[in-house]
Amino acid sequence: MELIAKERDRLLQRAARAIGLGSTAVALLCFSVPGILDLPTYIAVVPFFLLLALCQYRVGVNQSVVWVLLGVASGLAILIVVQLQIGAPPAASIGTAIVPLAAGAIASFAIVLVNGIGRLGLLVLSFVATATLSGLLIDAPNFFSPELAAILLGWLLATVFGYWLGASVPRAARRIYSIGRAHRAERQASETEAQRRQGARLLHDTVLATLTLLAHSGVGVAASALQQQAGEDARLLRQLRLGASPVPQSSGVYNLEPVEESALGTTLESVKQRFGRMGLEVSWHGTGQVLLPSEVLDAFLLALAECLENVRRHSGVTDAHVTITDDEFTVRAMVTDAGVGFDLKDIDEARLGFKDSVVGRLKDVGGNARLFSSPGAGTTVVLEVPK
Numbered sequence: 001m002e003l004i005a006k007e008r009d010r011l012l013q014r015a016a017r018a019i020g021l022g023s024t025a026v027a028l029l030c031f032s033v034p035g036i037l038d039l040p041t042y043i044a045v046v047p048f049f050l051l052l053a054l055c056q057y058r059v060g061v062n063q064s065v066v067w068v069l070l071g072v073a074s075g076l077a078i079l080i081v082v083q084l085q086i087g088a089p090p091a092a093s094i095g096t097a098i099v100p101l102a103a104g105a106i107a108s109f110a111i112v113l114v115n116g117i118g119r120l121g122l123l124v125l126s127f128v129a130t131a132t133l134s135g136l137l138i139d140a141p142n143f144f145s146p147e148l149a150a151i152l153l154g155w156l157l158a159t160v161f162g163y164w165l166g167a168s169v170p171r172a173a174r175r176i177y178s179i180g181r182a183h184r185a186e187r188q189a190s191e192t193e194a195q196r197r198q199g200a201r202l203l204h205d206t207v208l209a210t211l212t213l214l215a216h217s218g219v220g221v222a223a224s225a226l227q228q229q230a231g232e233d234a235r236l237l238r239q240l241r242l243g244a245s246p247v248p249q250s251s252g253v254y255n256l257e258p259v260e261e262s263a264l265g266t267t268l269e270s271v272k273q274r275f276g277r278m279g280l281e282v283s284w285h286g287t288g289q290v291l292l293p294s295e296v297l298d299a300f301l302l303a304l305a306e307c308l309e310n311v312r313r314h315s316g317v318t319d320a321h322v323t324i325t326d327d328e329f330t331v332r333a334m335v336t337d338a339g340v341g342f343d344l345k346d347i348d349e350a351r352l353g354f355k356d357s358v359v360g361r362l363k364d365v366g367g368n369a370r371l372f373s374s375p376g377a378g379t380t381v382v383l384e385v386p387k
Contacts, residue, residue, distance in 0.1 A: 083137050315337045331384070
């Protein structure tokens with residue numbers, strides 16, 4: 001809040017300086033019109049105008065009330081010198097000439113006098129003194145004239161503007177803080193949801209897959225392969241309990257050290273070996289070496305491994321074909337099996353296997369997945385990721 005108060009005061013000071021200097025320049029031009037003042041009086045008021053401009057400049061960069069007092073005194077001194085005009089009585093048009101001085105140059109100090117009881121008292125005294133001297137100089141009947149009305153309006157506008165600006169800055173700051181707090185809450189919720197989804201994918205691709213094998217007594221999988229897979233899952237769980245953040249490097253293997261860029265050809269072999277140990281023969285076709293960013297490669301390989309896991313579990317066959325192709329912008333993998341197939345309408349929306357571990361994972365890196373299958377005609381999945 002202290003920073004907000006400083007910013008508020010800075011805005012008030014700069015506004016007072018801009019309005020004050022502009023009004024002082026206009027007032028000096030009005031007094032410079034031939035016939036308004038005689039030469040000795042004009043020469044006498046010029047130094048006070050210069051002092052007034054200096055005070056207004058200093059108010060813009062300094063919070064001390066001394067410059068405000070000196071500036072108001074300079075403006076009042078101009079009115080007094082004009083009232084005591086040395087060579088001749090004031091011209092009839094002097095009232096018009098003093099309006100920019102009294103309603104603008106001197107009134108501009110009201111902008112920085114709206115905060116605090118002491119400053120408000122100084123504002124009232126300055127207004128009374130300015131209005132009194134201006135009224136004596138104008139010599140208005142019943143102490144009212146259009147010039148005095150303009151002076152009153154100038155002080156009123158300066159006071160209202162200063163109060164509005166001073167109140168708006170803290171209010172705007174509170175709103176900004178509220179918006180920022182809502183944004184942080186939303187971001188935290190998004191990050192929590194992303195972590196939940198990542199955790200669900202991680203468990204689905206590792207521990208749950210192993211538990212499924214155990215539930216079926218490891219049918220079709222060698223005991224050594226099942227033991228090796230369970231060991232990898234156990235190491236992963238130990239790392240998670242110690243607070244590590246796993247980063248997937250290849251299907252079923254999570255490495256805690258990220259890789260900036262990896263060659264696709266050097267990692268497909270590990271996927272083939274893993275499923276080979278579990279009884280699914282994978283035949284690779286097409287591109288052998290493609291460079292992908294680490295996060296894209298991770299998503300691509302994990303989605304590919306999930307597709308092969310679905311072939312192993314549900315297709316009823318022991319072999320699958322993976323064709324890798326690429327062009328200037330995209331890498332594609334087509335996973336094909338000649339198994340029992342299924343009706344796409346029968347896919348359970350609640351299943352994580354395809355919806356989240358394949359489609360969701362690829363969407364996170366700008367890719368997509370397409371599924372083609374029918375009962376008795378096998379299944380084909382097309383995976384696409386950007387280079």
